[in-house]
Amino acid sequence: MILRDFLSKRGKHIEDNVDLSAGTLAWNLRSKKKANEMDGFINATIGSATEDDGKLMVLPTLVEELSNLTGDQIFSYANMRGVNEFVQAWKKDTIDTYPTYLQEGAETFSTLPITACGGLTGGLMISAQVLFDKGDTILAPNSRWGNIDNVFFKNLQLKESTYELLDKEGNLNFDNLISKIQKAEKEEKKIGIYLNFPNNPSGISPSYDEVKKFQEIVEEISIPTTIFLDDAYEGCAYEDSIIEHSLYPYLIGLNEDVVTIKVDGVSKRYFAYGARLGLVTVGLGEEISDEEKMKVRELMAKAARTNTSSAPKGIQVAMSNVLNDPVKNKKIHEEKKRNTGILEDRYNFMKKLIGEKESSVLQPVGFNSGFFGYFQVKGKQQATEISQKLLDKGLGTVPFENAKIGLNGVRVAFCSISERNLENTVDIIYSL
Ligand SMILES: Cc1ncc(COP(=O)(O)O)c(C=O)c1O
Numbered sequence: 001m002i003l004r005d006f007l008s009k010r011g012k013h014i015e016d017n018v019d020l021s022a023g024t025l026a027w028n029l030r031s032k033k034k035a036n037e038m039d040g041f042i043n044a045t046i047g048s049a050t051e052d053d054g055k056l057m058v059l060p061t062l063v064e065e066l067s068n069l070t071g072d073q074i075f076s077y078a079n080m081r082g083v084n085e086f087v088q089a090w091k092k093d094t095i096d097t098y099p100t101y102l103q104e105g106a107e108t109f110s111t112l113p114i115t116a117c118g119g120l121t122g123g124l125m126i127s128a129q130v131l132f133d134k135g136d137t138i139l140a141p142n143s144r145w146g147n148i149d150n151v152f153f154k155n156l157q158l159k160e161s162t163y164e165l166l167d168k169e170g171n172l173n174f175d176n177l178i179s180k181i182q183k184a185e186k187e188e189k190k191i192g193i194y195l196n197f198p199n200n201p202s203g204i205s206p207s208y209d210e211v212k213k214f215q216e217i218v219e220e221i222s223i224p225t226t227i228f229l230d231d232a233y234e235g236c237a238y239e240d241s242i243i244e245h246s247l248y249p250y251l252i253g254l255n256e257d258v259v260t261i262k263v264d265g266v267s268k269r270y271f272a273y274g275a276r277l278g279l280v281t282v283g284l285g286e287e288i289s290d291e292e293k294m295k296v297r298e299l300m301a302k303a304a305r306t307n308t309s310s311a312p313k314g315i316q317v318a319m320s321n322v323l324n325d326p327v328k329n330k331k332i333h334e335e336k337k338r339n340t341g342i343l344e345d346r347y348n349f350m351k352k353l354i355g356e357k358e359s360s361v362l363q364p365v366g367f368n369s370g371f372f373g374y375f376q377v378k379g380k381q382q383a384t385e386i387s388q389k390l391l392d393k394g395l396g397t398v399p400f401e402n403a404k405i406g407l408n409g410v411r412v413a414f415c416s417i418s419e420r421n422l423e424n425t426v427d428i429i430y431s432l
Helices: 009-017 023-037 060-067 071-075 084-095 100-108 119-131 146-155 175-187 208-220 290-305 313-323 326-355 383-392 419-429
Strands: 114-117 137-141 159-163 191-196 225-230 258-265 277-283 362-364 373-377 398-402 407-412
Touching: 009 146, 023 383, 023 398, 060 313, 060 326, 071 313, 084 100, 084 114, 084 277, 084 313, 114 119, 114 290, 119 146, 119 225, 119 258, 119 277, 119 290, 137 146, 137 175, 146 191, 159 175, 175 191, 175 208, 277 290, 277 313, 313 326, 326 373, 326 419, 383 398, 383 407, 407 419
Parallel strands: 137 159, 137 191, 191 225, 225 258
Antiparallel strands: 114 277, 258 277, 362 373, 373 407, 398 407
8 A cells, every 4th residue: 555654553454454345335236247247136235225116215205305405505504513403303203203101201311413424324433432442342243234343443443342133043132232241341441332223234123022121231230331322224113023213212311321322314214325414312321401411412513523524404404394394294204104114015025935935054034124134144154155146146135244253144135126026036045
């Protein structure tokens, strides 16, 4: 590398460890190339929801609102904490998804959100940066979104302690996380815990019973602990027994040693991936004064300001106009319901097809939410090898493989498979 001598230690670490051609992007490129050579190729690598005709799934009300904005509304600077009408509306939009009995607590123990430039990624970065130093321990699931490695472990160089999210049968189980928390309490001065539900890549969300079990542990924690909730796919739940909204209201107000950072954004919640708008809400473990809450919020605003500054304005104005207008608000929620309904239909159909099949190579996990189906490898083969075989047979998938943390599985993004291709998708998976 020609600039090697110019680089900071962080720069060298990033240069040596971050690989932009790996993971989802690389398998998407391979799939696109293969699709040019092979008729009927199915690309199930992409984590953006698409219509059955392959076009990106969007929300027409938001598209229309954006196209009606004036130059001033798009191009002037936004307040660095976020456009006030927008963050107020976002807070309400989030709290409205919680069961009524938890809504008051969500008011009491929360700051107002601040905006983060660069989507949820930006939100995760600024909040982790302000709370953790290089070498501090973060508990992260072995089944996790690849960019969390880039942000937490390769850029910020936090120390990884891995917990297993899924048991051997592919069901979600918090037991391993709980024992890792108990171990860390003895060894560390403070910790972070990264949780992401619906989970990427496993497509799994916890049942209410599992959440209760986790709540009981949170109540007992005795060292300063920050829970990062990556709520990218919140609201996409397809089974009655699982939690259909963020875990946030269950984790706040429980324990003064536990702070919960809710990171969400328009990317998937409003099908606006490229808008690059994330939000960070801090949830306290105990009741504090409004003045103290403002200071906590200011801290996050300072973190944002010193990193990427204010977030894009146009999307905030458009979202604010939609959320604050009862007619448009109703309309956009109907459109969201239509989109998640399509994802749910794909999920149900895929589950039905899988239920009729057996494989000696792949074991579907109990995916129940989000954008993905996930299959753990049963034998000695590596997930990369399996994704290559699937690619050759006409299906693009993403392998998740990391021997060190016990990860060996294949992700199938049903969010971007048209209904007519689902049967063929499952046939290919089970033809190995
Ligand atoms: C779990 C998870 N968090 C965050 C993101 C990215 O969000 P954003 O595009 O808003 O940075 C993704 C995108 O794939 C994701 O899967």
